[in-house]
Amino acid sequence: MPGTAVTDLIEAQQDEGYALVDCDVHPLIGDVGGLRKHMSKRAVRRVFGEAVQVYARDPNRIPHPTSGLRLDAKTPSGGPPGSDAAFCLEQWIEPCAIAAALLIPIQSGLVIPWGDERAGNEFISAFNNYFMEEWVGLDSRYRLCISVSPYDVQAAVDEVERLADEPGVAAIFMPHAAVALGRTQYDRLYEVAERHGLPIVVHPTGAEGNLYDAPRLAGGLPQTYPERHALLLQPGQAMLTSMIFGGVFERFPALKLVLSEYGVTWALPMMWRMDRAWELGDRELAGLTMAPSETVRRNVRFTTQPLDEPPDQKQLWEILDLMHAEETVMFSSDYPHWDTDNPRLIIRGRLPERLRKPIAQDTALTCFGDRLGL
Amino acid sequence: MNASATSAPARHAVGAVDEFPLDEFRIFRLDDRPIGVVRTRQGFFAVRNRCPHQGADICAGKVSGTMVPSKPFDYDYSEETLVLACPWHRWEFELATGKSFGRMTNKRLITYDVEVEGDQVYVAMKKGRA
Amino acid sequence: MSIVDCEHHVVVEKLDDLAPYLSDGWLARLSMGEFAMPRPGPHPGAEIEYAPGQGGADPAAASAALPAELSHAILIPSQPLVSSGWLGHRMASVFSSAVNDFVADRWLAADSRFRFAISVPAHDGEAAAEEIRRLGGHPGAAAVCFSPIAVNLGQRHYHPVYEAAVEHDLAVIVHPGGFEANVVGPAALGGVGPRTPEETFCLLPQVAMSSISSLVFDGTLTRYPQLRIAFAGFGFGWVPPLMWRMDSEWRGLRVEVPWLTEPPSEVISRQIRFVVDAAVERETGAWSLAGMLSPWSLIWGSDIPFAGGGIESLAGCGEAARNRILEANALDTFQRLKVTATVVG
Numbered sequence: 017m018p019g020t021a022v023t024d025l026i027e028a029q030q031d032e033g034y035a036l037v038d039c040d041v042h043p044l045i046g047d048v049g050g051l052r053k054h055m056s057k058r059a060v061r062r063v064f065g066e067a068v069q070v071y072a073r074d075p076n077r078i079p080h081p082t083s084g085l086r087l088d089a090k091t092p093s094g095g096p097p098g099s100d101a102a103f104c105l106e107q108w109i110e111p112c113a114i115a116a117a118l119l120i121p122i123q124s125g126l127v128i129p130w131g132d133e134r135a136g137n138e139f140i141s142a143f144n145n146y147f148m149e150e151w152v153g154l155d156s157r158y159r160l161c162i163s164v165s166p167y168d169v170q171a172a173v174d175e176v177e178r179l180a181d182e183p184g185v186a187a188i189f190m191p192h193a194a195v196a197l198g199r200t201q202y203d204r205l206y207e208v209a210e211r212h213g214l215p216i217v218v219h220p221t222g223a224e225g226n227l228y229d230a231p232r233l234a235g236g237l238p239q240t241y242p243e244r245h246a247l248l249l250q251p252g253q254a255m256l257t258s259m260i261f262g263g264v265f266e267r268f269p270a271l272k273l274v275l276s277e278y279g280v281t282w283a284l285p286m287m288w289r290m291d292r293a294w295e296l297g298d299r300e301l302a303g304l305t306m307a308p309s310e311t312v313r314r315n316v317r318f319t320t321q322p323l324d325e326p327p328d329q330k331q332l333w334e335i336l337d338l339m340h341a342e343e344t345v346m347f348s349s350d351y352p353h354w355d356t357d358n359p360r361l362i363i364r365g366r367l368p369e370r371l372r373k374p375i376a377q378d379t380a381l382t383c384f385g386d387r388l389g390l
Numbered sequence: 391m392n393a394s395a396t397s398a399p400a401r402h403a404v405g406a407v408d409e410f411p412l413d414e415f416r417i418f419r420l421d422d423r424p425i426g427v428v429r430t431r432q433g434f435f436a437v438r439n440r441c442p443h444q445g446a447d448i449c450a451g452k453v454s455g456t457m458v459p460s461k462p463f464d465y466d467y468s469e470e471t472l473v474l475a476c477p478w479h480r481w482e483f484e485l486a487t488g489k490s491f492g493r494m495t496n497k498r499l500i501t502y503d504v505e506v507e508g509d510q511v512y513v514a515m516k517k518g519r520a
Numbered sequence: 521m522s523i524v525d526c527e528h529h530v531v532v533e534k535l536d537d538l539a540p541y542l543s544d545g546w547l548a549r550l551s552m553g554e555f556a557m558p559r560p561g562p563h564p565g566a567e568i569e570y571a572p573g574q575g576g577a578d579p580a581a582a583s584a585a586l587p588a589e590l591s592h593a594i595l596i597p598s599q600p601l602v603s604s605g606w607l608g609h610r611m612a613s614v615f616s617s618a619v620n621d622f623v624a625d626r627w628l629a630a631d632s633r634f635r636f637a638i639s640v641p642a643h644d645g646e647a648a649a650e651e652i653r654r655l656g657g658h659p660g661a662a663a664v665c666f667s668p669i670a671v672n673l674g675q676r677h678y679h680p681v682y683e684a685a686v687e688h689d690l691a692v693i694v695h696p697g698g699f700e701a702n703v704v705g706p707a708a709l710g711g712v713g714p715r716t717p718e719e720t721f722c723l724l725p726q727v728a729m730s731s732i733s734s735l736v737f738d739g740t741l742t743r744y745p746q747l748r749i750a751f752a753g754f755g756f757g758w759v760p761p762l763m764w765r766m767d768s769e770w771r772g773l774r775v776e777v778p779w780l781t782e783p784p785s786e787v788i789s790r791q792i793r794f795v796v797d798a799a800v801e802r803e804t805g806a807w808s809l810a811g812m813l814s815p816w817s818l819i820w821g822s823d824i825p826f827a828g829g830g831i832e833s834l835a836g837c838g839e840a841a842r843n844r845i846l847e848a849n850a851l852d853t854f855q856r857l858k859v860t861a862t863v864v865g
Contacts, residue, residue, distance in 0.1 A: 081773060081776035082452075082480050082775065086477055086478055087450060087451055087477035087478075088446070088447060088450035088451075088477040088478075089477075194712045196712055196713060196714070196715075231710065231711045231712050232709070232710055232711065232712060233708075233710055233730060234707065234708055234709050234710040234723070234726030234727050234729065234730045235668065235670065235672045235707045235726070235727055235729075235730025235731060235734070236669070236670040236671040236672045236675075236707065236708070236730070237670075237672065238672060238730075238733065238734065239672070239674075239675070239734070239737075240737050240738070240773075240776055240777055241773055241776055242733075242737050242766070242769035242770060242772075242773040242776060242777060243672075243674075243733045243734055243737040243738070245769050245773070246729075246733045246737075246762070246765050246766045246769045247710075247729060247730055247733055249761075249765070250710030250711065250723075250726050250729070250730075251710055253710060253711070253722070253723060254710045254711020254712065254719075254723060255711060257711075257715075257718070257719040257722045257723060258711065258715070258719060261716050261718045261719050262716075279761065279765060281760070281761035281764065282758060282761040282762070284757075284761075284809075285755075285757030285761070285806070285809060286722065286758070288757060288806065289721070289722050289725075289755070289757065289758075290718070290722050292721075293717075293718035293719075293721040293722050294718060296718075296721070297716075297717055297718045297721075302716070302718060322765075322768060324761065324764035324765060324768065325764065325767070325768055326760070326764045326767075326812075327785075331760065331812050332764075334808065335760075335761070335809075338808070354478060354480065354772070355478070355479055355768075355772060356478055357444065358444040358445055358446070361444050361445055456775060457774075457775045457776075457778035458778060459778050459779060459781050460778050460779055461739075461743075462738060462739030462740070462742065462743055462779045463738075463739070463779075464779075465778065466778070475775075479771065479772040480773070480775070481771060481772065482774070482775075492771075492774050492781070494771040494774070495771075
């Protein structure tokens with residue numbers, strides 16, 4: 017049922033005078049097999065020859081003790097949370113008065129361990145078409161991150177060119193495989209992304225620390241869900257340092273990187289640490305024309321969920337201040353996952369007044385521009 | 391029935407005992423507040439349908455016993471204290487007291503006394519005490 | 521006011537120096553073939569290139585250079601730390617033991633303020649525990665030190681280390697080995713490489729993060745409440761965000777870790793320490809984050825010879841905090857320092 021408490025909260029609010037952009041909503045294909053009809057016989061044989069998992073990892077490997085999804089978000093037809101575009105409007109978009117929802121369909125992470133690139137590329141195109149039809153086609157508040165191949169850069173470029181001008185396409189989602197994103201092999205993708213004003217969005221897929229073909233977690237292997245979940249920032253940190261020190265933002269100064277659901281506050285000590293590394297290292301070799309922390313301000317964005325809850329909220333505010341959150345941070349809910357954040361509560365209850373409008377709206381507008389349709 | 395002007399706390403009739411499936415909340419709007427009532431093996435409980443954490447409809451969560459403190463990698467599941475786990479972040483609140491199980495927060499889930507007379511169930515409209 | 525230096529490195533220059541402390545067989549094994557004394561400097565991204573003669577190998581010179589106010593210096597052998605990147609478990613063990621004996625024999629007599637950390641191999645928890653018990657009663661011992669392999673620190677693999685350390689009132693120091701970014705075996709860095717030195721420097725704290733997440737959520741710190749673990753060479757700015765994240769995880773996932781009956785941040789504040797060493801933490805504004813830690817959390821390390829060693833980097837933290845970092849917190853962490861050591865010359 018729609019959240020009556022959430023509705024009550026919103027009805028009790030006055031009009032804040034700005035729009036709310038939710039930069040992390042997870043649409044799901046309940047039956048991935050439904051993509052068959054969009055793929056060649058060859059690809060269908062390869063991809064659907066055996067049962068295809070809906071999620072990236074075997075649940076038994078590190079089972080969530082309850083559920084990774086909200087318990088109150090099953091669809092009216094009994095489908096998994098996030099699998100019904102109309103119900104998502106009813107349960108989430110409308111009651112929260114979300115003006116634009118960035119759809120990040122992380123199921124395309126399924127291609128990470130697939131050895132057959134051709135089949136993977138067809139799957140990705142079918143996958144993107146599905147969300148364009150079922151979600152973007154339903155409501156203009158839905159703005160899609162189109163998925164691309166993490167391995168075949170030419171295919172990725174072609175997919176971007178195919179869809180870049182479609183209304184409702186807001187960004188590129190790169191399923192993070194075991195490749196360093198700062199490598200020059202991705203330059204062709206970054207070039208086309210920058211040219212079309214499409215930010216690169218990355219987000220945990222569940223594969224990290226689990227699959228050989230995905231980025232590692234630091235140390236060894238975790239044993240429990242909280243142990244692993246607390247460390248999900250690590251592939252995000254690695255990606256950030258790779259792209260910064262790989263000079264990606266030197267070559268593509270207008271490119272935007274969105275680190276979604278990797279956390280926020282770690283960015284501050286990392287910005288400082290990157291500056292220190294730059295100072296200590298051979299600056300000529302590094303070839304950066306501006307300090308890493310300045311590059312982050314210009315090119316990198318973080319989404320709020322899950323927002324830290326320190327015992328003293330002022331400490332959170334201090335970090336947000338120092339990392340220029342008014343430029344770098346955007347609101348996200350992570351609907352319909354279990355550790356979702358309630359937008360109005362976060363914005364009105366956990367952020368200082370001067371950051372509300374930037375985090376709710378302005379930073380996202382600057383990052384995605386017209387592509388939010390606002 | 392609304393609260394009268396006298397000092398006696400109001401109570402609302404919420405139905406017959408056998409209208410309540412075990413461990414499933416039914417939601418009522420009482421004195422303009424969303425209140426969930428549930429029948430459990432330990433009797434009836436009533437709580438405000440609002441998680442003190444982020445305002446989720448907590449009554450859509452799960453009623454059960456829980457894991458009590460144990461040695462590392464031993465588990466000790468007990469139904470001595472029944473808890474309601476929020477459907478969002480799974481914070482657990484004791485049905486009887488509204489206290490956070492494990493002291494995740496000092497905020498309480500608002501509870502209400504439930505009275506059963508014969509086969510009829512009533513919610514008393516004053517906040518449950520600890 | 522006194523200074524306690526919790527991270528003062530010792531370098532062994534030649535394999536010959538270890539000859540008295542190795543069996544004939546192992547000396548022969550290490551003398552033949554490809555084995556070479558590890559080049560010290562387990563600090564990826566360190567700003568100083570170590571060359572023989574630059575320090576760390578001469579006890580008399582190190583003693584003469586100690587500040588007048590210094591009351592204790594914990595000697596951490598540098599080269600055994602790199603053994604986390606070796607494949608031979610026994611070789612790592614034998615090498616560590618030989619260096620420990622070398623330090624106890626040649627360094628402690630040079631200055632009554634010297635104490636030492638017992639180097640142990642991370643590969644083999646039982647062998648490490650044996651070494652701790654062998655030297656744990658030595659009056660000069662103050663700590664245990666190792667660099668982790670790719671097994672997270674909370675796991676049973678390391679429990680013998682913690683048991684033996686707690687038996688002898690020794691705090692554990694965890695330190696990078698130097699190979700984290702690129703060889704299989706030591707604790708990995710997150711993501712995937714290959715990496716520039718700058719990236720490695722930035723990601724190194726992740727090893728400490730993973731260690732702490734494991735130690736807390738596996739209940740290991742709860743199981744050994746007397747255990748104190750100090751992370752040296754990883755900085756500390758990343759700690760408040762990690763504590764907050766771990767607290768949020770615990771609040772939602774307590775049912776999976778019911779042995780953890782308090783927020784992770786409280787366990788961390790009580791049992792984990794972070795060495796402020798000049799090489800690693802001079803980031804602008806780092807001190808604004810220091811205030812978000814428990815007052816007990818930070819301890820001073822000179823990181824000699826890999827850094828200048830001066831305490832200037834503490835200038836930004838205020839007088840009271842500075843004094844705690846320089847002395848009180850170290851004395852609390854390393855209980856053995858409070859016992860007057862009779863130096864065995």
